Amino acid sequence: MARIVMKFGGTSVADPERIRNVAARVKREVDAGNEVAVVVSAMAGVTNQLVAWCQELSPLHDAREYDAVVATGEQVTSGLLAIALQHIGIEARSWQGWQIPIRTDGAHGKARIDAIEGAELIRRMREIRQVAVVTGFQGVGPDHRVTTLGRGGSDTSAVALAAALAADRCDIYTDVEGVFTTDPRIVAKARKLDKITYEEMLELASVGAKVLQTRSVELAMKEKVRVQVLSSFAEAPGTLVVDEDEIVEKALVAGIAYSRDEAKITIRRVPDRPGIAAAIFGPLASAAINVDMIVQNVAADGTTDMTFTVPKADLPRAEATLAGIKEAIGYAEITADRDVAKVSVVGVGMRSHAGVASTMFRTLAEKGINIQVISTSEIKVSVLIGAEYIELAVRALHTAYGLDAA
Numbered sequence: 124m125a126r127i128v129m130k131f132g133g134t135s136v137a138d139p140e141r142i143r144n145v146a147a148r149v150k151r152e153v154d155a156g157n158e159v160a161v162v163v164s165a166m167a168g169v170t171n172q173l174v175a176w177c178q179e180l181s182p183l184h185d186a187r188e189y190d191a192v193v194a195t196g197e198q199v200t201s202g203l204l205a206i207a208l209q210h211i212g213i214e215a216r217s218w219q220g221w222q223i224p225i226r227t228d229g230a231h232g233k234a235r236i237d238a239i240e241g242a243e244l245i246r247r248m249r250e251i252r253q254v255a256v257v258t259g260f261q262g263v264g265p266d267h268r269v270t271t272l273g274r275g276g277s278d279t280s281a282v283a284l285a286a287a288l289a290a291d292r293c294d295i296y297t298d299v300e301g302v303f304t305t306d307p308r309i310v311a312k313a314r315k316l317d318k319i320t321y322e323e324m325l326e327l328a329s330v331g332a333k334v335l336q337t338r339s340v341e342l343a344m345k346e347k348v349r350v351q352v353l354s355s356f357a358e359a360p361g362t363l364v365v366d367e368d369e370i371v372e373k374a375l376v377a378g379i380a381y382s383r384d385e386a387k388i389t390i391r392r393v394p395d396r397p398g399i400a401a402a403i404f405g406p407l408a409s410a411a412i413n414v415d416m417i418v419q420n421v422a423a424d425g426t427t428d429m430t431f432t433v434p435k436a437d438l439p440r441a442e443a444t445l446a447g448i449k450e451a452i453g454y455a456e457i458t459a460d461r462d463v464a465k466v467s468v469v470g471v472g473m474r475s476h477a478g479v480a481s482t483m484f485r486t487l488a489e490k491g492i493n494i495q496v497i498s499t500s501e502i503k504v505s506v507l508i509g510a511e512y513i514e515l516a517v518r519a520l521h522t523a524y525g526l527d528a529a
């Protein structure tokens with residue numbers, strides 16, 4: 124007997140027929156004698172619709188009300204799945220974030236989970252073999268209002284629940300068969316990985332491989348939750364996300380990810396003096412805007428240009444924030460470019476092997492692709508390029524690092 128958390132993404136619960144299919148999968152685990160908790164996303168497309176309605180009514184809407192709206196998607200699917208399970212004779216109960224409770228901080232729209240009260244769910248699993256069907260993506264804040272965890276947050280809900288319940292496994296069911304060397308929609312020769320390290324998965328997730336939310340991987344790594352990514356439409360085993368010492372043959376490059384979700388901001392003629400970076404990035408941080416790649420040019424005449432990227436969705440707020448500090452900082456102007464994309468190569472093997480970055484630069488040069496910004500970490504090299512080159516870049520790099528399937 125094992126205790127498992129099963130998480131189903133939006134496409135897996137997209138309509139009643141698919142919810143029935145999910146119920147059958149859950150039943151199989153229960154029949155095998157396992158204790159099961161399920162975490163569900165909203166039906167495919169629902170969250171997008173809810174977000175769009177908030178945007179339509181007011182682009183700078185109140186984040187508390189955004190949460191009140193978007194949290195409803197998961198409420199629907201948790202109730203529906205509980206009904207489907209009961210219908211096939213499985214004891215089941217739905218739970219919204221506040222009912223468990225899943226306590227979060229007060230950062231509405233991108234809240235973080237502080238604690239999950241697991242005792243009651245465990246008691247019900249043990250005593251009446253009840254399956255808990257938990258809403259992903261949501262919790263309750265210090266002000267007792269509903270919070271949401273940011274897009275894709277149900278993955279984090281699932282991993283946090285697995286940690287709180289001391290589950291043996293957290294199976295994330297999605298519409299792909301696992302984690303691939305790159306996006307198979309762009310590269311037909313992409314391969315499914317059997318295993319990947321937490322760190323590689325973290326880098327891939329943070330640079331746009333949308334299969335798992337970044338925070339869910341951080342949490343899995345911290346809490347040592349064994350995560351499996353697998354398809355709810357196939358029977359094949361998926362990709363296990365595990366500790367580095369579980370992987371014997373470490374690839375130089377595990378995968379190539381890309382993101383079209385970033386925008387580039389350049390602040391021209393910023394006075395070059397101590398404290399200026401803090402004066403720019405402090406207010407952006409206070410506005411909860413994640414700045415990613417940053418470059419500062421060499422100062423010529425006592426001023427410098429500062430270029431960085433922010434999530435596209437945060438661009439209006441970033442521009443508003445920077446406009447608010449124009450006087451105080453004394454820069455000349457801001458320009459923004461939305462037609463950029465980021466491509467990254469990731470692999471723990473980079474730690475011990477040189478030449479990964481130069482292969483990347485040479486490959487892009489051969490295709491005539493200009494690099495606008497570069498950033499690196501211990502196991503990743505990322506470049507910002509024109510959005511129109513992204514597919515070409517990903518394909519060329521996949522081949523250059525020998526990742527193409529035979």
Ligand code: ASP
Pocket residue numbers: 132133164165170171196259260273274275276277278
């Ligand atoms: N429904 C939410 C979203 O689309 C959360 C999730 O599915 O993970 O972002």
Ligand code: MG
Pocket residue numbers: 132275278333334335336
């Ligand atoms: Mg998702």
